[in-house]
Amino acid sequence: MxxxxxxxxxxxxxxxxxxxxxxxxxxxxxxxxxxxxxxxAKNTSPNIILFVSDDHGTDAIGAYGNKVIKTPNLDQLAAEGVRFNNAYCTSASCAASRSVILTGLYGHATGSYGHVHDYHHFSSYDNVKSLPVLLEKAGYETARIGKYHVAPESVYHFQKVLEADPRNTVEMAEKCKDVLNSEKPFFLYFCTDDPHRGAPFQSDPWYLPNSFGNKKEGYEGVETVTYDPKDVVVPDFLPDSKETREEIAQYYQSVSRIDQGFGKLMKMLKDTGKDKNTVVIYISDNGMAFPGAKTTVYEPGIKLPCIIKGPLAGLKGGSVNNALISWTDLTPTILDMANVSYDSNAFHGKSFKKILAEENPKGWDEIYASHTFHEITMYYPMRVVRDKNFKLIRNIAWRQEYPFASDLWAASTWQEVYRSEKEYFGKRKVKDYLFRPEFELFDLSKDPSESHNLADDTNYKDVLEALKVKMKAFQKETKDPWLITWDHDNSLQGTGVNL
Structure with missing residues (x-):
């Protein structure tokens, strides 16, 4: 018992x-x-390299049709991947644009209205979730090198900060060795200072070209590639003058330095054996640092290079894509490429991963842009909608003179026209460049240089009104404080009282 x-x-x-x-x-x-x-998942997730140049337009890359400039490594990237023909930043200003690249949100929605450095002191809201933070959370090793130009660090945090001369892209590439050999999937944010104008911005005498970071003694490990001013290609929005040609020759030299560093980075990546499992993206923050491009929302200021290659389904080398994409699309696209789940409603952009291999994908025929400041003294908010071939610009502060970035004002390209009191700057009259109407409407299929404003043409009245409706809706949806400038619409404004 x-x-x-x-x-x-x-x-x-x-x-x-x-x-x-x-x-x-x-x-x-x-x-x-x-x-x-x-x-x-970590072992199979692709590595990501986002290579961002500073003030580089589509005008100065062989793959985009320039037969003078020497960019063999960027051309090779295009030959192995896809070249986007209609890629746009949202603000043609360094810091504001970079905040968009790393958040997928328009600057007016994050407080990133303009420059971060010195007395400008613009900064993103501290509750913003940036790309490096989201990738780190998903198990990626994150590293950055070169130009940063965003704030605060807590929002745009990278695990590793690498140091090198941001004008020497070969040296920068060499400093990335440990990241390329990481056991974890990595996100490398590689940002050059080239081909931004070099300090001092004001030449003495005034007619000398800016250096664009070039030095007579050159840079260690970099072959100095020079150009004869008579051979360069002068875009039609610039005056074809001795001063312009000399500055473009310096600009080209700076771009060729970028290309060598990019080539060095690609060779190092290949040596690790990880090149087949790495997505490589080449873009710029805004267009060339010449009046008529940088700090404007005209095509030369915001239409930029975007070349991508990597282990992506259906992607064939040498392909082109005509979709209208925006830098707000980059963060969700990179997260998608990295197989990181995310809330699509958290971004203003959308992933274009699925349409990479399509030349003319449907539903990608509209983009928006939002520029407010460059330097804090340059208050000139502009909003843009492009719907297929029609583009509407609203110059919100149209009653004041268009403000110049300090480096562009000092440029010999501008000073030659200004000091000679010439009537035209490129295809535009100087007075029309400085004093703009509230609305500028262009048909880019017939007028790619944006020379003929159709806003007052009664034949385009319906087009103008339809685009105004789209612009207002865009501003409301993205919580743009400047919505109030339409008929004093204060629907986004709070009470001003902390409850």
């Missing part, structure tokens, strides 16, 4: 212990399976 009781008691004690052990083993096995799956 005692034995039976003991057996019964033992059974009663053993049952919960057994259940616990089974549950523990089951959970442990499940956890291990989850860990292995997570480890597996």
């Amino acid at each position: 005692f034995q039976n009781q003991r057996h019964t008691m033992t059974s009663k004690l053993f049952t919960p212990v057994l259940i616990f052990l089974l549950l523990f083993v089951g959970c442990t096995t499940k956890d291990k399976t989850k860990d292995l799956a997570k480890k597996d």
